[in-house]
Amino acid sequence: MVRNSNGKCVPLSQCPCVFGGEEYNDGETTMSNCNKCVCKQGTWQCTENECKSTCSIFGDGHTQTFDGKWYHFNGVCKYTVVTDYCGEAEGSFQIVTQSIACCEGGVTCARTVTIMLPEKNIVLEDGKVTVVATNSTAAGAEDDEPLITKGLNIERVGLSTYVGVDGIFSLQWDQSTRFSVTLETGYKGKVCGLCGNNNGDMKDDFTTRQNSVEAGSLIFANTWKTETNCKDTETEIFPCDKNPYCKLEAEKKCSIIKESTFQSCHSKVPPDSYYDACKRDACICGMQNKDSGLCNTIAMYAQACNNAGACIDWRSPTLCPIYCDYYNSPGDYRWHYEPCGTIKSKTCNDQFVGQKFSNVVEGCFAKCPAKAPYLDTNLMKCVSQPQCSCFYKDVVPAGSTVTSDQRDT
Template structure:
C-alpha cells in the first residue's frame, strides 16, 4: 500500500498512513500515478482559468511570460528577445519590439534572408514586421570517424569524404551507393548515409525478386496453393470459405476470399459446420492499426479519432485519444479510450482508471445488467457488452483490441475499416472515397469538436529517416527476433512481416527507450499468436523480462486465465465467471492455481474472510 509506511518493532507491525494535501481541482480531474499514494490534478488552475495537461499559454499580466501545465503544476519561463536592429518599436500586447527595418551589414533591408558572418550555422529572415527571425541550421548525422570530419570554409556543417559501415567494417567513398534490400538502397553523401525506399502498393502481389508490382497477362490467372487458377474461377477451400480469381486487362491479379464463418465440430457429430466468426482490430505501438480485414495502417496523429463504430444503426462507438511520445510531436501512442454503448459512456486511461458517464468507478468488476461487464485481469482491462462487442486494453503497453461479431459485417467505419473481408478498400473516407495514403485516411477520421482548432493534422513522417545508419541497423537487428525461431511456431498462423515493419518504425522513434518499444510490439505479436491458438513462451531474463511481486504470491503466466478468481467469486461455478470472459488467455502476473486474489495479494481460498 503506497499510502502506508510500516516498521517491525519487537515482532509487532506498526503502520502510519500518509496524509495527502487537499487539491484544488474536482475529483473527476484528479489522477493517480502508479506507485504513488496521493492523487494529483490533471489540470492546472491559473489566472482564473483552468488549463489542460501540457497546455501552454501567454500570461495576461506579462506578454513575455510563457507558461505550461504539467502534472498539475504550472511552470513559466521568460521569452528572450533578440532584435538585430538599432531602431525598434514596441507593439502593445506583444513581448518583443519590432524593427523599423532589419539592419544587416550596416544596411536596412526588407524581406531578405541573411546568414550572420559570426555564426554560419544561423539563418535569419526579415519578415513583414521588420523583425529578424533566426533559426539554427540542422546538420545531418555523420557516419564517419571524428578524425575524418572537417568543415569547409564559409559553411556550417562538418562533412567527410567517406562513410564508415560499422556493420560491414569497411569504408566507402562519398557518392558510393548500394542496395540494402530489394526495395531499399543507400548512398554515402559527404559522410552521411542516406537511404531511400521504393514504395510498393500493399494491395497487390509483389513479383518475386523485385520491389514494385507489374501488370500481368490476364490469361495467366491466379496462383493458389502452388496451382494456377483461371480468371473468374471460383473454388471452395472449406465449407466456410469461397475464393475467386480476379484478373483483367491492365489490372493486377488478386484472389478474393469470402469467409462466411469458422468451421466448428459440435460434440457428438462428425462433420464441421460454419459458426459466426468474430473479427478483431488492434491498435499498438506509435501507433499502428491492424483493421478487421487484416490491413496494417501506420498513422501517428495526436488528436482524438474514431477507431470504429456501427455507422448503420449507431449501436456502439469507440474513440481513441493519442498523445506525443516524449518530446517528439510527430510520434504518438494511444493514451485514452472512449466507448459508447447502450446510452452509457465509458472512458479508460493509461492508469486503468474507469469513468462511467463522467463518474469514476471506484472498484472492479462492474456489471450493468444486461449491457456491460468490466473487469481487470493481470495487465489487461476487459469490457464485454451485450452486443458481442468486446474491448481489451493493456495500458502499460498502449495495446488496444476491439472484437466484433459477424453481425456487424459491412456496417462499420473508422480507422479499423469497414469489416467486409476486403483489405483493399479499408482506407475508406467519410465520403465513401478511398484515401490515397494512411495519413489522409487517419486525418479524415479525426473526431470533430472544440479541440479541432488546436489539434493539427498529422503529416508524413518516418523516424528511421532522421537517425544514423548505425541506429537504423540496430533497430533492424533488434526486431529480427520476430522472424526468428523463437516465434517460428506462430509464423504459419500470423504473418510476422507487418509486425517486423512496425517494430523497426517504433524502435527508430523511441530514441533511448528502445527496449520498451521493442517489447511493446513483441507482446502485440504474441497476443495475436495466442488469439490464433499458439502460445509462445518468448520472454527471458534478457528479453522483455516481467518481474511479478512474489512476496505477494503472484507468478508470471504467458497464458493465464482472463477470468480472475477472487474471494468475491470463489464460490461461484466456473461457468458463471467464464460467461463474461472472451479472450483465450492473457499474459501477466496471476495467482497460482488454487489461490485467489484478495486485497492486492494471493491467498488460499480457505483463508477468505466471511462477507
C-alpha cells in the same frame, strides 16, 4: 497412385494437405480463424462458421483493420476507432482513441481509449478503468440504475483489461499503449472509423467519414478526428530515417520475430508486418525508453500468435521482462508469470472459475490459498469474500461507501 511432395507415389487417401507452408497428413486437423479444417485426400474440408473480426492499434499508430489491412498513422488528436453511427444510421456505441507522445522527442501512440455507450462512458487511461455517467438516468437520479449493468463486463486478466458489451464487441487493452477490438458477427459491414467497415474487403477500408474511399491513410484518418480544432496530420514520420543510428540495433533486436523463437507461429500469423512495425518503434525513443516500443510490438505479435493457437514464451530477464514478484508479499510466491495463462482461482466477480472468462493470455497469475480463496482482479490480491472490492466508477475497497442518488450504498 499419386506423387506426394517428397516425390513418392502414394494412394490418394494418403495425400497430405498444405496450410501456412506446413504439411498435414490425411485426417489431421487445423484451425483457420474460427473454423476447423480436416485434411481429406489432399483437400481441406472446413466448417463454415461466420467468424468474429478483430482490429488492433498499437505502438506508433500501427493499425490492422477488421478486414486485415495494415497502415501507419501517428496523428495527435482524438479519433473514432470504430462506431456503428455511420452516415444516417442509428448506433449504439463509439470507441475513441487519444494519441499522445510516448516519450520525449518521440512520435505518438494510442494511450487513452474511451468507450461511449448510451448513458455512460468507459475511460481506459494510465492503467485505470473509470466509468462516467453521461446523463442523470445513468447516474441514478431517476431509475437508480447502476453504472455496471447487465451485459457490460469489465475484467482484468493477466496483463490485460477486458471490456465487453454482450452482442456487440469485446475490447482487450494492455493498460498502456495497445488495444484490440473484436466485433460480434452481426456487425459485418455495419461499422466505420479507423478500423474500416468490416465488410470482408480490404480495398475500401479507407472509407472516410464522408463515405468516400481514399488511396492513402493520411486523408482517410484525418476525417475521423472528433475535434475540429485539432490540426490535420500532413506528413508520415519514419523514425529510422530520423534516427539512422538506431536502425541497425532495431533490426537486430526485432529479428526475434522472424527467428526460431516464433517459428511455430510463422505459418499461422505472417511476421513481416509486425517486424516492420517493431523496427519503426525501436527507432523512436531515446536511451531512457529505448525498448518500450520494441517490447510492445513483440508482445502484440505474441498476442496474435496466442490467439491463433501458438503459445510463444519469448520474454527473458534481458528482453522485456515481466516481474510478477511485485504482487507477492515477503515469503509468498503464489504469483508467477505465464506467457499463455488464465485465471485459476475463484474471482470476486464470478464466485467460481471460468464463469465469464476463458481466454488464454499473457500475464501474472496466482493460485489462491484456502484461507484467501477469491482473486480480487481489481486489486490483484487473493482475499476472503468479505474483503472483495467493488467497482462503481472506480475501484471501491471493501467496507467503503459511495453515494448514489444521495443515498449511501
